[in-house]
Amino acid sequence: MIRIQSRKNEYIKELSGLVRSSEKRHAQGLFVVEGARLCRDAARSGLKLEAVLATPQAAEKYSAYVGEIAAKAKESIEIADSIAPLLSDTRSPQGVFCVVHLPSLEERGIDRLPGVGRYLAVENMQDPANLGAVCRTAEALGISGVILLGTCCDFYGPKALRAGMGAAFRLPVYMASSFQQAVPVFRDKQMRTFAAVPDENAVPVTQCVFTDRCVMLVGNEGNGLLPETIEMCDQTVTIPMLGRAESLNAAASASILMWEMMRGKEG
Amino acid sequence: MIRIQSRKNEYIKELSGLVRSSEKRHAQGLFVVEGARLCRDAARSGLKLEAVLATPQAAEKYSAYVGEIAAKAKESIEIADSIAPLLSDTRSPQGVFCVVHLPSLEERGIDRLPGVGRYLAVENMQDPANLGAVCRTAEALGISGVILLGTCCDFYGPKALRAGMGAAFRLPVYMASSFQQAVPVFRDKQMRTFAAVPDENAVPVTQCVFTDRCVMLVGNEGNGLLPETIEMCDQTVTIPMLGRAESLNAAASASILMWEMMRGKEG
Numbered sequence: 001m002i003r004i005q006s007r008k009n010e011y012i013k014e015l016s017g018l019v020r021s022s023e024k025r026h027a028q029g030l031f032v033v034e035g036a037r038l039c040r041d042a043a044r045s046g047l048k049l050e051a052v053l054a055t056p057q058a059a060e061k062y063s064a065y066v067g068e069i070a071a072k073a074k075e076s077i078e079i080a081d082s083i084a085p086l087l088s089d090t091r092s093p094q095g096v097f098c099v100v101h102l103p104s105l106e107e108r109g110i111d112r113l114p115g116v117g118r119y120l121a122v123e124n125m126q127d128p129a130n131l132g133a134v135c136r137t138a139e140a141l142g143i144s145g146v147i148l149l150g151t152c153c154d155f156y157g158p159k160a161l162r163a164g165m166g167a168a169f170r171l172p173v174y175m176a177s178s179f180q181q182a183v184p185v186f187r188d189k190q191m192r193t194f195a196a197v198p199d200e201n202a203v204p205v206t207q208c209v210f211t212d213r214c215v216m217l218v219g220n221e222g223n224g225l226l227p228e229t230i231e232m233c234d235q236t237v238t239i240p241m242l243g244r245a246e247s248l249n250a251a252a253s254a255s256i257l258m259w260e261m262m263r264g265k266e267g
Numbered sequence: 268m269i270r271i272q273s274r275k276n277e278y279i280k281e282l283s284g285l286v287r288s289s290e291k292r293h294a295q296g297l298f299v300v301e302g303a304r305l306c307r308d309a310a311r312s313g314l315k316l317e318a319v320l321a322t323p324q325a326a327e328k329y330s331a332y333v334g335e336i337a338a339k340a341k342e343s344i345e346i347a348d349s350i351a352p353l354l355s356d357t358r359s360p361q362g363v364f365c366v367v368h369l370p371s372l373e374e375r376g377i378d379r380l381p382g383v384g385r386y387l388a389v390e391n392m393q394d395p396a397n398l399g400a401v402c403r404t405a406e407a408l409g410i411s412g413v414i415l416l417g418t419c420c421d422f423y424g425p426k427a428l429r430a431g432m433g434a435a436f437r438l439p440v441y442m443a444s445s446f447q448q449a450v451p452v453f454r455d456k457q458m459r460t461f462a463a464v465p466d467e468n469a470v471p472v473t474q475c476v477f478t479d480r481c482v483m484l485v486g487n488e489g490n491g492l493l494p495e496t497i498e499m500c501d502q503t504v505t506i507p508m509l510g511r512a513e514s515l516n517a518a519a520s521a522s523i524l525m526w527e528m529m530r531g532k533e534g
Contacts, residue, residue, distance in 0.1 A: 133516065133519065136514045137514070137516075138510075139511050139514045140510045140512055140513075140514040141509065141510050141515075142509025143510070241407055244406050244437070245407055248403070249400065249404075251400075251518075252400065252407070255522045256522060256526045259523045263473060264473065265509060
């Protein structure tokens with residue numbers, strides 16, 4: 001067991017940087033997970049754990065969790081209480097953290113997409129709380145995986161991980177720098193692409209036929225999907241609403257669209 | 268135009284108390300709304316506005332909003348920049364606020380419920396962000412109104428108002444101290460009550476028949492509906508899911524349930 005007492009320890013400084021900066025996470029290929037339950041979800045996911053860090057109190061209080069996490073981690077590190085806030089982005093850190101290897105760009109590449117499934121793709125989604133919420137709902141409804149297109153907020157950042165309640169560790173995720181880059185993969189696998197748009201002339205989602213080779217695309221919170229993305233999709237789809245449509249936020253829209261993709265499938 | 272410069276002004280202290288305390292809001296029958304757009308939504312809602320307060324910069328920047336709000340308010344007050352944080356629960360206050368009269372308990376009473384409509388009722392919902400999100404979605408989908416049962420978080424608190432994006436001012440809302448208190452009203456108006464439960468033996472929401480006299484009840488984020496409430500409802504209903512059901516959060520569940528209540532109605 002390694003012990004770290006100083007807030008100026010170089011390793012702690014490095015980890016603190018990973019918590020604050022998406023660039024550092026992706027440059028170093030590592031990210032930090034906070035909270036006993038979320039760390040256990042990471043340990044169970046098959047991702048490679050570099051280290052588990054816990055304050056003495058947290059190690060005692062969450063001993064069952066910390067034991068399970070430590071069994072999967074290369075290093076176990078005891079940290080002083082004063083270090084926890086440096087690794088946390090919450091007001092009252094629980095005191096349990098782990099350092100996890102990011103799946104490589106290849107592992108997450110869009111060309112790894114299996115041919116069969118019902119997928120949600122998000123394009124340029126900016127709010128990590130929305131991204132996390134969408135992943136939770138996708139997991140609950142049995143969506144096959146999530147595809148991140150363009151420049152979304154960081155899937156492995158602290159806010160998205162927390163809002164996702166571990167869905168990020170269980171849900172297959174694929175990335176592409178743009179929809180254009182992903183199109184050949186969808187065509188090759190004969191997957192039908194649906195562009196969700198706030199347009200009364202699009203096909204109501206209740207009238208769409210979804211098969212086990214489909215992708216629903218939802219766009220940025222303020223601006224929706226890019227015009228060129230809508231243009232290249234097989235079909236536009238919309239949520240018919242009786243009320244004030246501008247009140248439906250990105251996470252609620254995605255919930256309804258995913259629900260309709262899966263509706264009736266369960267039996 | 269009144270000007271207030273001092274952070275120790277008695278009226279400002281009183282308003283600051285309203286922002287921080289649900290008890291004070293309900294004791295005084297007043298609440299504070301923050302932000303130009305939300306204040307305008309309040310002004311347009313027909314609620315009585317006691318005052319609009321703005322910093323000089325905000326009054327200039329949001330002059331169209333502030334003008335419209337001031338036309339509906341008894342008093343217009345210019346406040347020093349240093350006062351804005353006392354009235355705000357955000358990190359960077361915009362500098363526009365208004366003071367609004369709470370609808371009376373009578374106006375919000377469950378016995379004011381019209382006979383016809385499709386309503387959402389929430390019982391003991393604790394998280395204001397969830398309550399706000401649920402109201403937004405209800406408004407978008409054309410739900411007739413929201414019924415607050417038991418001890419929910421404050422509908423008129425700053426977090427719920429912000430998350431609701433003004434839906435609180437446009438959506439009819441009714442309150443009852445418990446489901447038991449509301450039952451005679453539902454029976455009298457021949458409204459069918461549906462209890463949403465995570466129970467595979469309940470009727471799948473896709474198989475429920477919703478008419479224009481119905482109420483969907485959703486419960487507390489952690490514990491769901493009270494057993495006695497479920498017992499007294501006409502029918503239990505569940506969301507059939509292929510995935511990990513515990514991942515569906517309260518706001519996403521409510522979105523799907525409301526969607527199903529309204530599904531097909533629009534066309």
